[in-house]
Amino acid sequence: MVPAALPAAAQPASARPGVTAPAAVSPSVPALNPYFEQQLAWGPCAEFARTATDREAYANPRYDCAYLDVPLDYGDPDxxxxxxxxxxxxxxxxAARIGSLFVDPGGPxxxxxxxxxxxxxxxxDGEVAQKFDLIGFDPRGVGVSEPAIDCSTTEEVDAERAxxxxxxxxxxxxxxxxEFQEFADRCAERVGIDVLANVGTRDVARDLHLAHEVVGDDLLTYVxxxxxxxxxxxxxxxxxxEVRALVLDGAVDPSLGPVESRTTQARGFQRAFDNFAAYCAAQPECPLGTDAAAASARVQELLTPLIDAPVPTSDATRTLGYADAITGLIQAxxxxxxxxxxxxxxxxxxxxxxxxxxxxxxxxxxRAPDGSYGNLLEAFPAISCMDGDRLxxxxxxxxxxxxxxxxxxFLDAGFGSSDVLELCSFWPVPPTSEAGPVDAPGLPTVLVASSxxxxxxxxxxxxxxxxxLAARLLTVENDSHTVVLQGANACADAxxxxxxxxxxxxxxxxxCAREAAQGR
Structure with a gap:
């Protein structure tokens, strides 16, 4: 993990779609015609399940699944x-169906x-579910899409966490x-240069363009x-x-410069930690003490001993070390x-x-209960490295x-700063996008939500x-990452x-004013 203020995996904002990517791919390109003309074979979702939780969820007869064929390289569709x-x-x-609503949860x-x-x-079962086919998709290289970005074995992931x-x-x-160089070399060897070169957001957007056409929608509706x-x-x-409606919640700012794009989350997570510390200080027994202003130092006093002496857990085969403690803190x-x-x-x-x-x-x-991992850890850098500048x-x-x-x-373990480069600095293929503000002439007014x-x-x-985007801004008074359509704020959902x-x-x-958080 990068010895900076935030763990490397805690920086989903690193991917920034740019303004200098090649021109949009058109369905009029003859080699793309078979892709736009394909018929999807919707059927049971059992083969898409990775975990027991997936298998249980996908058994619901409401759900069906399909694979969409896309060119690995839009520059050479054949x-x-x-x-x-x-x-x-x-x-x-x-009878009331409007079309399909495509959804992506983030990451990358x-x-x-x-x-x-x-x-x-x-x-x-409200209006959105009544009137739209809800479609979740795994972007190219992610999850059960094929080929998958799979750079590391379970043992290698466990070693990286430690x-x-x-x-x-x-x-x-x-x-x-x-270690960064070795990971990059491993990805190149196990995934392939041709795959890594085509997993950026530029190409995910092209896949989404193809997807909404294939399911029969002239225009895209997307959250x-x-x-x-x-x-x-x-x-x-x-x-x-080709946009009908876009809802963008928890927005990444593509216009930030090289320093700001890598430091914006530090401010956000410190603000979240300070809010947690105030909540903690009001509880009967707060392990960070009653002085919220001193909580940043206190949490490091509590966790840095784990560097040399991890503590046991209920699993006799596993302990909690400092890196996992910080990751658990970030997750919460x-x-x-x-x-x-x-x-x-x-x-x-x-x-x-x-x-x-x-x-x-x-x-x-x-990490699943059986100890296996999804490929988020590998897909995150592989996609991020294609979407911005190299340090x-x-x-x-x-x-x-x-x-x-x-x-x-609150994340300063006391080792000081360094001039370490990033994993993407060693990536084996060049980026396909550059940072810059979004220019989208002809875009209808869309909705951006921000908590x-x-x-x-x-x-x-x-x-x-x-x-x-000249969009309408939906401000939600809320202390969580993303909020709309999640039952967390009735005003935002409406x-x-x-x-x-x-x-x-x-x-x-x-x-939209604050509403009581569930679980509090």
Whole structure:
């Protein structure tokens, strides 16, 4: 993991669709005709399941699944074919059906196939479910799409989780960068250069263009969360006149410069931690004490002993070390509903028990009960590295480290800053997009939602993206990462539903007041 203020895997905002990517691919390209003319073979979802939870969810007769064929390389559509996994809940009222609603949960590397049943459960049987086929998809390389980005064995992932990479000396930096080089080489060998070169957001947007045509929709209706907003923004850039409705929640700001794009989350997560610390201080027994202002130092006092002495967990074969403790902490800050488990986890660490924080870290890393992992850990860098600039200037690297440590002291383990480069600096293929504001002439007015206390994609990023797209901004007073259509805020859900169903946007930018978080 990168020895910066935030764990490398805690930076989903690194993917930034750009303004200099090649021109949009048109269905008029003759070699693409077979892809646009394909008939999807919808059927049972059993073969799409990776875990027991998936198998149970996918057995619901409401769901069916299919693979969508896409060109691996849109520049040479005849070269090879990739397959995009899709899971669908058909409109509950076929007579009132408007079309399909495509959904992406973020990441990059999050599985839309796995996410859709959970989201459908939150949406329930209301208007959105009545009038739209809900479709979750695994972007190219992700989840059960084929070919998958699979760079590491289970044992290698476990080893990476245990690797602290806290040494900021020249020797420590060299060791970390050697590990980055080895991972990049492993991905090139096991996945293939041709696959890695075509997994960026530029090509995911092209797949979504093909998908909405194949399912029979002339225009795209889409909800993207977190990194999913990058997919939506890139689709808008390439195909602005093919948009029916876009809801972009937890927005990534594509206009940020090289330092700002890598430090924006530090501010967001510190704000989320400070809010948690205030909540904790008001509880009868807060392991961080009653002085919320001192909580950043206190949490490091509690967790840094795990560097040398991991604590046991309820699983006799596993312990909680510092890296997993920090990852569990980060995971819990994504949602206000996870504050009580975080409080419990920190209190247990103080008593020598790492069980709860390890569970939270396992959720973050998409670890199944049998010890296997999804491919989020590999897909995250593979996609991110195709979507932005490459850090090669060590002075800039040190500036980024210095800024992150200053903005997020709750993650400062006391080892100081370094000039370590990033994994993407060693990536074997060049990026396919560049950072820059989104220019989408002809785009209808769309909806950008941003939560005031979002840790991973701070509120200000949503304000910026709304400005770039000339979108309507939905501000939600909320301390979680993403909010719409999740039953967390009735005002936000109502505004989103009216837009998706009727294309009726609020007359002006709208603010939804805070509602009580579930689990508090």
């Amino acid at each position: 070269l090879a074919t990739a397959r995009i996994a899709m899971l669908r809940q058909k409109a509950l009222d076929p 590397g999050g599985s839309g196939v796995s996410f859709l049943p959970a989201l459908a459960g939150l949406i329930g 690797d602290l990479d806290l040494d900021t000396s020249p020797e420590g930096v060299a060791q970390t960068e050697q 993207g969360y977190s990194y999913g907003t990058s997919i939506g923004a890139e689709f808008a850039r390439q195909f602005p006149e 800050l994504y949602a206000e509903s996870l504050w009580p488990p975080l409080l419990d986890g920190l209190a247990k660490v103080a008593r020598g028990d790492g069980t709860t924080l390890l569970i939270l870290a396992d959720i973050y890393y998409d 090669t200037d060590r002075a800039v690297a040190r500036e980024i480290n210095d800024t992150n440590l200053a903005l997020a002291p 005031t206390g979002d840790p991973a994609t701070p509120y200000e990023d949503g304000v910026s993206l709304a400005g770039q 505004a989103t539903t009216r837009y998706l169903v009727d294309l009726a946007l609020p007359a002006a930018d709208l603010t």
